[in-house]
Amino acid sequence: MRLVAAVLALGMSAGPAAPLAGPAPDLVVAVRARVPGAEVAVAPRTTIEWGFGTAVRMVTGEEYPDGWLFVAHREKGRWRVALEGEPLFATLSRNATILSGDERRTLGDRTESTDRRTGMRLPFAVGQTWRYTGGPHPMSGDARSSIDLAGGDGRVLAARGGLAYTMCKSGKGWVRVVHDRGLATDYYHLERNIRPDGTRVVEGAFLGHIGNDVSCGGRSSGKHVHFSLRRDGRYVEIDRHAFGKWVIIDTGRSYSGAARHGSQRVAVGGSLRNHGALGLTQGIVDTDGGSTLNRRAGPGVGHAVVGTVSDGGTVTIACSARGTVHTGRDGYTSDLWNKLSDGSWVSDVYVWTGTGDPVNGFCTKHG
Numbered sequence: 001m002r003l004v005a006a007v008l009a010l011g012m013s014a015g016p017a018a019p020l021a022g023p024a025p026d027l028v029v030a031v032r033a034r035v036p037g038a039e040v041a042v043a044p045r046t047t048i049e050w051g052f053g054t055a056v057r058m059v060t061g062e063e064y065p066d067g068w069l070f071v072a073h074r075e076k077g078r079w080r081v082a083l084e085g086e087p088l089f090a091t092l093s094r095n096a097t098i099l100s101g102d103e104r105r106t107l108g109d110r111t112e113s114t115d116r117r118t119g120m121r122l123p124f125a126v127g128q129t130w131r132y133t134g135g136p137h138p139m140s141g142d143a144r145s146s147i148d149l150a151g152g153d154g155r156v157l158a159a160r161g162g163l164a165y166t167m168c169k170s171g172k173g174w175v176r177v178v179h180d181r182g183l184a185t186d187y188y189h190l191e192r193n194i195r196p197d198g199t200r201v202v203e204g205a206f207l208g209h210i211g212n213d214v215s216c217g218g219r220s221s222g223k224h225v226h227f228s229l230r231r232d233g234r235y236v237e238i239d240r241h242a243f244g245k246w247v248i249i250d251t252g253r254s255y256s257g258a259a260r261h262g263s264q265r266v267a268v269g270g271s272l273r274n275h276g277a278l279g280l281t282q283g284i285v286d287t288d289g290g291s292t293l294n295r296r297a298g299p300g301v302g303h304a305v306v307g308t309v310s311d312g313g314t315v316t317i318a319c320s321a322r323g324t325v326h327t328g329r330d331g332y333t334s335d336l337w338n339k340l341s342d343g344s345w346v347s348d349v350y351v352w353t354g355t356g357d358p359v360n361g362f363c364t365k366h367g
Contacts, residue, residue, distance in 0.1 A: 030079035066140035085233015115355035122244030135257025145235035150224035173213035262312030283351035295344035299323030299337035320358035
């Protein structure tokens, strides 16, 4: 009745076929043809025409598992299976009647971006300070997509709003949240976690407690959350992405590294205070070792100083324009200047936004 009611609410004239009574063994076989040896969890809402669930490539030893959401459509008596990240996954998701309207919009989105803005907090309560126990390292594959965090009240929270899914067939240990802008985050080793199947969660929603669960494989020593970043259906380097207004730094060896908030640098083993999410039109002031940044009346050093903003402070950008050239951290050189919400201007090289392009468009005039 819940599925029928959801379909009627979407205004469709006819409901999908009834959910399958069994585990759809032919669907499992079809998914394993795409992911050999996978542990396949078929969602209860699967029908004779549409299938949905997770496929996890199990591992042994110290490696981490890999896992995908899948959507499948029965065509001419055979299942056509698509995995996250594939163009077909988005196409089928947009049409899958077993998915909610929210899922069809989110999973069917192929928006791709190369900037490093995430709009995410760290995966724990804003204002809390947790230990940074592991720098960038893989979840699966070669990309160092993940960091380890522990401490605080042990409650792992969604870094940004999105659709949440349980990945392991056991229902334990691993939750994935699919966000907008092609991004997703994974939370592994959880204990007493929620068991969602497409549930919409808001930023800060409870997902589980830090733990040592390895229901899908791998190993864990000391309770923590293994927090991973995905983009366009695959794990990506977490280096130079920001969470909780900390920019993650990969120093070249798995589990080593640091994090930077303005000019403050914390190495692995130190503590990170969650400053909350950085908005997509905001930036973190990084004076590259200084204490304050001058705010000017226009886009360049020829304009008068009208105030200052502290290193590590958050600024909101109204628009951008070209001005005098400056060089900031790591040799970043640009003539881009940002007009702040108070009308003053700062050079982009001293404001971390995650991209060298305007985050809120170019100004129509400089005044």
